[in-house]
Amino acid sequence: MSHKRSGLLSGLFFGLLAALICAAGLGVAVLYQESLPKAVTGFGGGVPVSLALALLIAVIVALAMGARRPRSLLLLPFAFLYGGAAFAGGQITGLSVLLGARARAPEERAGLSDVDLPTFNEGLPQALRLYRELLTETTAWLYIVVAALAALALLTLRVLRVRRARSAGSAGSPDEPGDSGEPGAPGDSGKPEYRAPFEPAQPPAPKPTTDLFTPRKPARD
Numbered sequence: 747m748s749h750k751r752s753g754l755l756s757g758l759f760f761g762l763l764a765a766l767i768c769a770a771g772l773g774v775a776v777l778y779q780e781s782l783p784k785a786v787t788g789f790g791g792g793v794p795v796s797l798a799l800a801l802l803i804a805v806i807v808a809l810a811m812g813a814r815r816p817r818s819l820l821l822l823p824f825a826f827l828y829g830g831a832a833f834a835g836g837q838i839t840g841l842s843v844l845l846g847a848r849a850r851a852p853e854e855r856a857g858l859s860d861v862d863l864p865t866f867n868e869g870l871p872q873a874l875r876l877y878r879e880l881l882t883e884t885t886a887w888l889y890i891v892v893a894a895l896a897a898l899a900l901l902t903l904r905v906l907r908v909r910r911a912r913s914a915g916s917a918g919s920p921d922e923p924g925d926s927g928e929p930g931a932p933g934d935s936g937k938p939e940y941r942a943p944f945e946p947a948q949p950p951a952p953k954p955t956t957d958l959f960t961p962r963k964p965a966r967d
Contacts, residue, residue, distance in 0.1 A: 753816030757822060764810035765828040768803040775799070776840025777856050800889040803836075804829045804896030807899055811952035813902035817912065829897030832889045832961075837886075838870075838877055845869030845876075 779787060786795060807828045811821055846869030847856035880886040 747885040752818035753814045754818040754820055755813045757811040757816045757818070757821045760813060761807055761821070761828045764807045765803075765832040765835075767830040768806055769839060772799060772803065772833065772836025773843065774841035774858070775857075777844055777861075778839055780855060796889045797892060800833055800893040801896055803832050804893045804900060807832060807897045808900035808904065811901050812908075814902075815908045816905055816907050819905060821905065822898055825901040826894045826898040829863035830894030833893040834877075838873055838940040839866070841877060842866050865908050875927050908962060 789795070808825060811825055811828070843861055843866055844856050846865035847854070847860035849868060850860075874947070877886075903967070
């Protein structure tokens, strides 16, 4: 199948898997953000950390989608979608669990023990409302765009490199080997010419033909 040879199906599958893993990892980071040092979370208003996480997600998604040497250009918009969705989905997931755990036990810190479906469902409406406000009032959308564009750019470079290598490989294979580069040219195969048994290496020089106007040598006595 052409889609299988182009790496489309495998790229879509591994890209989706990488996006889900990145979303889960970012959700855990959001869940434990209160346990991180203030010097890390407060440096630059949290912008460097968020940008680093966005770039990390983009790299993981692009590497997963380009691992099978894909040639299909249809993967590029999916890389954009996977990168942005992984960052946004991770933040919403972590925020939902965090808000659901706070509603149950306000004085306790949330952890992995709070990760369950009831807690997620309880905090999801408030998390969506809060995240929508963050997108409209702050630059939280910038990290989603960075993750999406970086994944798109990295996978584009990978796909173009694979397509260029395949094009060069198919164009650089001649039909037949030869010195002149033309197929079927005599003497360019490197093999010795066939000679019949007792055939001299060089043909004898042809004798000049005589006619009536050619003077003959006088006969000697």
